[in-house]
Amino acid sequence: MTQILIGQIILSIGLACIFLIRPSVTQTAGWKILAFIGLCVLPALCIVGGMNIQMQRSEQTQFCTSCHAMAPYARSLYVDDPSYIPAQHFQNHRVPADRACYACHADYSIYGPLKDKMRGLTRIYMQYVSTPPTTIRIPGGYDNHQCLHCHAGARDFEENAIHSATMDALKSNQMSCISSGCHDTVHNVAALDHVKFWRPGQ
Numbered sequence: 001m002t003q004i005l006i007g008q009i010i011l012s013i014g015l016a017c018i019f020l021i022r023p024s025v026t027q028t029a030g031w032k033i034l035a036f037i038g039l040c041v042l043p044a045l046c047i048v049g050g051m052n053i054q055m056q057r058s059e060q061t062q063f064c065t066s067c068h069a070m071a072p073y074a075r076s077l078y079v080d081d082p083s084y085i086p087a088q089h090f091q092n093h094r095v096p097a098d099r100a101c102y103a104c105h106a107d108y109s110i111y112g113p114l115k116d117k118m119r120g121l122t123r124i125y126m127q128y129v130s131t132p133p134t135t136i137r138i139p140g141g142y143d144n145h146q147c148l149h150c151h152a153g154a155r156d157f158e159e160n161a162i163h164s165a166t167m168d169a170l171k172s173n174q175m176s177c178i179s180s181g182c183h184d185t186v187h188n189v190a191a192l193d194h195v196k197f198w199r200p201g202q
Contacts, residue, residue: 005049012042064101069123069132072189073101080198083185085178091198095150104146105138142186144170147177 015038026035057063065074077090089095095103126132151157169175177183
């Protein structure tokens with residue numbers, strides 16, 4: 001995909017140079033069509049292709065954790081404590097390790113509804129132009145549907161007595177998965193100086 005995009009960009013630049021240096025070539029119908037393709041169609045394809053590549057890249061854990069404000073959250077994925085929910089999901093590949101952030105936060109990033117997209121872009125703006133907040137919070141709290149889109153239907157989840165007794169409250173978001181006293185240790189970045197870390201391969 002990247003090589004095709006690079007080819008399109010080079011071709012687009014090449015055609016633009018031809019038409020800038022010798023605009024008189026566009027007097028015939030064939031050259032006019034080629035000029036339209038080179039100056040309108042190819043640049044549009046380059047923009048769409050570039051956006052697609054960047055959107056795929058921004059789903060990567062490496063992208064999410066590359067900004068300074070997210071560094072502690074990236075570090076928390078390696079906490080050696082089974083009560084840390086994101087760490088256990090990441091370390092045990094319950095979510096794809098290379099897309100761990102996106103797997104659990106898709107609705108809160110630039111992939112969710114328009115309001116969330118704008119919020120995600122605001123965070124990118126703050127990273128590069130302004131000052132990121134010291135504490136990152138999800139407005140409105142974490143939605144249980146982010147958990148349930150993987151766990152609902154899983155045998156060990158469905159057959160758990162606590163889950164089955166509270167399933168309606170979990171599905172309706174009346175009871176939170178992460179603040180109900182069951183799975184209440186999430187990233188907990190404030191405590192990272194006092195925990196043990198898992199080091200892969202050691």
